Amino acid sequence: MSAPRTKKATPFLSTVIHQPYIWAIVALVLLLVINLIKDPGYLGVSFNAGTGNLSGNLIDILRASAPVMMIAVGMTLVIATRGIDLSVGSVMAVSGAVSMQFMSTADGSAGTAFAAAGLALAVSAVLGVVNGLLVSVVGLQPFITTLITMLAGRGLAKVITAGQNTSASNEPFRWIANGTVFGFPVVFVIAAVIVAILAVLVRRTALGLMIESIGINPKAARMAGIRPIGILISVYIVSAVLAGVAGIFSTASVMTVEVAKTGLSSEMDAILAVVIGGTSLAGGKFSLTGSVIGALLIATLDKTIVFLSIPSSATPAFKALVIVIICLLQSQRVRALFARRRAQGRPTPPSSPSAPPNPASTRKETVSA
Amino acid sequence: MAITEPIVEMEDISIEFPGVKALQNVDFRLFPGEVHTLMGENGAGKSTLIKALTGVYKIDSGTITVAGGPRTFTGTADAQSAGISTVYQEVNLCDNLTVGENVMLGHEIRGPLGVNWRKTHEAARVALEGLGLGHLDPRQPLSSISLALQQLVAISRAMVTNSKVLILDEPTSSLDANEVEGLFAVMRRLRDQGVAILFVSHFLDQVYAISDRLTVLRNGQFIGEYLTHDLDRTQLISQMIGKDSQVLAALGSNRGRGVVDPDARPFYSAKNLGRRGSIDPVDIDVHAGEVVGLAGLLGSGRTELGRLVYGADRPDTGEVLIDGVATEVHTPTAALAHKIAFSTENRRDEGIIGDLTVRENLILAVQARRGWARPLSRKEQQELCDKYLVELNVRPADPERPIKNLSGGNQQKVLLGRWLATKPELIILDEPTRGIDIGAKAEIQEAIATLAEDGMSVVFISSELEEVVRLSERIVVLKDHRKIGEIINGPEVTAESIVDLIANEGRPEAVAEAAGLELVETEESVA
Numbered sequence: 001m002s003a004p005r006t007k008k009a010t011p012f013l014s015t016v017i018h019q020p021y022i023w024a025i026v027a028l029v030l031l032l033v034i035n036l037i038k039d040p041g042y043l044g045v046s047f048n049a050g051t052g053n054l055s056g057n058l059i060d061i062l063r064a065s066a067p068v069m070m071i072a073v074g075m076t077l078v079i080a081t082r083g084i085d086l087s088v089g090s091v092m093a094v095s096g097a098v099s100m101q102f103m104s105t106a107d108g109s110a111g112t113a114f115a116a117a118g119l120a121l122a123v124s125a126v127l128g129v130v131n132g133l134l135v136s137v138v139g140l141q142p143f144i145t146t147l148i149t150m151l152a153g154r155g156l157a158k159v160i161t162a163g164q165n166t167s168a169s170n171e172p173f174r175w176i177a178n179g180t181v182f183g184f185p186v187v188f189v190i191a192a193v194i195v196a197i198l199a200v201l202v203r204r205t206a207l208g209l210m211i212e213s214i215g216i217n218p219k220a221a222r223m224a225g226i227r228p229i230g231i232l233i234s235v236y237i238v239s240a241v242l243a244g245v246a247g248i249f250s251t252a253s254v255m256t257v258e259v260a261k262t263g264l265s266s267e268m269d270a271i272l273a274v275v276i277g278g279t280s281l282a283g284g285k286f287s288l289t290g291s292v293i294g295a296l297l298i299a300t301l302d303k304t305i306v307f308l309s310i311p312s313s314a315t316p317a318f319k320a321l322v323i324v325i326i327c328l329l330q331s332q333r334v335r336a337l338f339a340r341r342r343a344q345g346r347p348t349p350p351s352s353p354s355a356p357p358n359p360a361s362t363r364k365e366t367v368s369a
Numbered sequence: 370m371a372i373t374e375p376i377v378e379m380e381d382i383s384i385e386f387p388g389v390k391a392l393q394n395v396d397f398r399l400f401p402g403e404v405h406t407l408m409g410e411n412g413a414g415k416s417t418l419i420k421a422l423t424g425v426y427k428i429d430s431g432t433i434t435v436a437g438g439p440r441t442f443t444g445t446a447d448a449q450s451a452g453i454s455t456v457y458q459e460v461n462l463c464d465n466l467t468v469g470e471n472v473m474l475g476h477e478i479r480g481p482l483g484v485n486w487r488k489t490h491e492a493a494r495v496a497l498e499g500l501g502l503g504h505l506d507p508r509q510p511l512s513s514i515s516l517a518l519q520q521l522v523a524i525s526r527a528m529v530t531n532s533k534v535l536i537l538d539e540p541t542s543s544l545d546a547n548e549v550e551g552l553f554a555v556m557r558r559l560r561d562q563g564v565a566i567l568f569v570s571h572f573l574d575q576v577y578a579i580s581d582r583l584t585v586l587r588n589g590q591f592i593g594e595y596l597t598h599d600l601d602r603t604q605l606i607s608q609m610i611g612k613d614s615q616v617l618a619a620l621g622s623n624r625g626r627g628v629v630d631p632d633a634r635p636f637y638s639a640k641n642l643g644r645r646g647s648i649d650p651v652d653i654d655v656h657a658g659e660v661v662g663l664a665g666l667l668g669s670g671r672t673e674l675g676r677l678v679y680g681a682d683r684p685d686t687g688e689v690l691i692d693g694v695a696t697e698v699h700t701p702t703a704a705l706a707h708k709i710a711f712s713t714e715n716r717r718d719e720g721i722i723g724d725l726t727v728r729e730n731l732i733l734a735v736q737a738r739r740g741w742a743r744p745l746s747r748k749e750q751q752e753l754c755d756k757y758l759v760e761l762n763v764r765p766a767d768p769e770r771p772i773k774n775l776s777g778g779n780q781q782k783v784l785l786g787r788w789l790a791t792k793p794e795l796i797i798l799d800e801p802t803r804g805i806d807i808g809a810k811a812e813i814q815e816a817i818a819t820l821a822e823d824g825m826s827v828v829f830i831s832s833e834l835e836e837v838v839r840l841s842e843r844i845v846v847l848k849d850h851r852k853i854g855e856i857i858n859g860p861e862v863t864a865e866s867i868v869d870l871i872a873n874e875g876r877p878e879a880v881a882e883a884a885g886l887e888l889v890e891t892e893e894s895v896a
Contacts, residue, residue: 206736206744209729212722219719223681224787225705225737284724 020278021290023329027322028297031304038308047183054183057303065299066187067092067246069292071266072273073195074239076291077202079274080215081235082283083135083142088243088270090153091127092263095120095247097157100257103168113173121244127153128240132233150267157259167256177253187249194245198238199288208286211235215283269298276326297326374437376401376533376565377453382421382431391417394431395591397584399534399565404556406568406576406597408609409586410778410808415569418586419536423448423455436533454527455536462511462523469493469507472525496525500555517548521555528559535559536567541575553579571807573602585609606807630656634693636826637709637795639678642687648673650686651852653845655795660817660827662841662858664834664867670850671830672714675797678828679711680704705738710788714800714830716777720784723773727763727783728754730772734791757786762812778809785816795826802831814840834864846870 035042045056071088078085099116106112134145179186202208213221214228251257277290305315377399384392392414407415420426424442442448462471469490478488493507541549585592585608635654643650648670655661663671676682680698691707698704713719732750754768761782802810821827831837844856
């Protein structure tokens, strides 16, 4: 006899409905609808035949979501290992500072732009290595470790630019933020490609399984022969490098690094995007798709706040309100409450199946391994 | 048969979960002043029946009568207010409160100025004395007393509400013999006061020592209700597993047959393997096709030795030869690379990855050895699942179910599958049969015997000496973190001979002579 297979061809829609990030999608649609009510032409995307560019609010949202998306997917992997990376905002500032400082003294060629980006990402990676080593080898708590690099990172950014908000002019670099590819913003295309590569890397290899194992039960993962140190260092490097990319994105649009402001509180946006996307802060199972949707939601929310001309003093409160509602809808208890409402009268499903489905017929099997 | 009326009567109870008939037409009665044991394998429906009684699960059909009237409870708290208290295996008490506060939690005695702690602790003392626990100071913190005493505190807590029915779900699984005796004394006292006790345990000796009545369940079906003295153990086991217990008796009877040539080169050989504070340096050899048992009491160092061999803890002394080649095994990864596998006694904390599926848990060690960059294809994973879920008789044989939803015995089988899938030459099994029912136990013992016959080396660790004697070719005896001797198994070796060796550790030669054993090795320092 062979083991029964449970793989059924589940329709895409019903799969999505059972994902924890369904509420993020609902909220996203709701925000767009609100905008649409205010301005019926909100969702319009126009095509400029002369420049080949798409323009419109949706395109703006995609452009604005790119930096958050980058740090959110990096954060997802770190959180999946039971960690947290508070340093991403500071790493953005470091990355911006390195590239601006480098370009401010060099020529405006594409080669300079590449070198600046490469240097910025390399410095970011070094910060990731520091985080990873402190967490995995030294065994410091991720919260403390990255809190330290968060403070040190912003200091480093100020040292690099001698405390100044440094500007530079380099058209190829500026193109990253303002240019388009097939009509789409370059930042969004780059972000999408990076997310796709990362998704293949973790889901088509065994990396995702190992990250989840470490996050769910580190002791058992080690006993099963998984070496946690390499994986932990890798996820912190990935997180830092993606924060570096986000730093390039957010400084390239204005070609200026504001060492005290660039990336400030970005770690909070990233953590929120991850949580909204349905990855538990306790670690374990993670969803890159969810975090991408979370990042899109945060970008939409930011844009909506501006569009509805909510006073800037009320912005944080409004943002918090929306996020609290989503988190409530996702919480186990609220979901259980809804489930109970729906299933009134039916028996409570078992938390663990305590009866085997097939009776004594399989008992005769013995082992011959 | 019954002189008094039952206080709880469940008739014709059925519960169906999606795709599973968890209980089918089960009858169950509890009489005041009786200990009634619920027997059955893992997955037979014992916990489901308890949860049906306390209202955690809704019943699909059947009736529950409590003290003469039909009742349905909405949950444990509701059941408790009706006098039905449950004490679970894992004690649900507050570590940081005092014994008395735990006993009286929710029933503190109030005065005009809020809680009167003096009177509350006095009431707790009275409650404890009622169970013969007068020696416990209600003012000491709960964390300062042993787990066994905490369990008794949990029972006192249940009795503060004047419960008529006490449900004890596997209360003895982490207690030693003396502690079990203490628990039984309390249970007998309560029984004599007219409390009806529902008891669940996997230990047959305990069941026979304490129960007045047995109800046997199998696969969610009611098999029968018996008075304990009407049913002997063999009959009981047959009832529980639905198969002739001859199979169990025949198991491993050809052990100690001396198939291994002691002069041949062992697969694994360690000299002076030790770790400070964990186990003194030990010599141990394991030949291909041999089962080496590690025997000793809890805390003797048997688990620690297994962990050193696997590299789960880093040894600080000793040389290891694998197939005659000097090798360092300092991490689990290194051990797996040298075809050594280790199945932990701590299934929940060091074994399963709860949120992952059975399939992912099964392939994890194989995948770890291949490295992350060379993932097993879906087809390879499915083949491994098909092979081991069937061979090890995992139920339900559904690879996509989260492993945490399986019963303990089935989790253990999946873990065994995880290690076997790495095709190890040496497998260390630390308490592979603990906390699982007798049917799964027999299957796992059978599996171990078969593995050795197929040429695998096995290090077998168990607190049940009978099991060690039944399965092992050689037995390494440990005491107080030292190896005190090594016995070649044979027909004259029994659990008693090992107990004697541990008890008379100062004169192992004398013990060996007296028992007629062949003692191959003793530590010099012992003399």
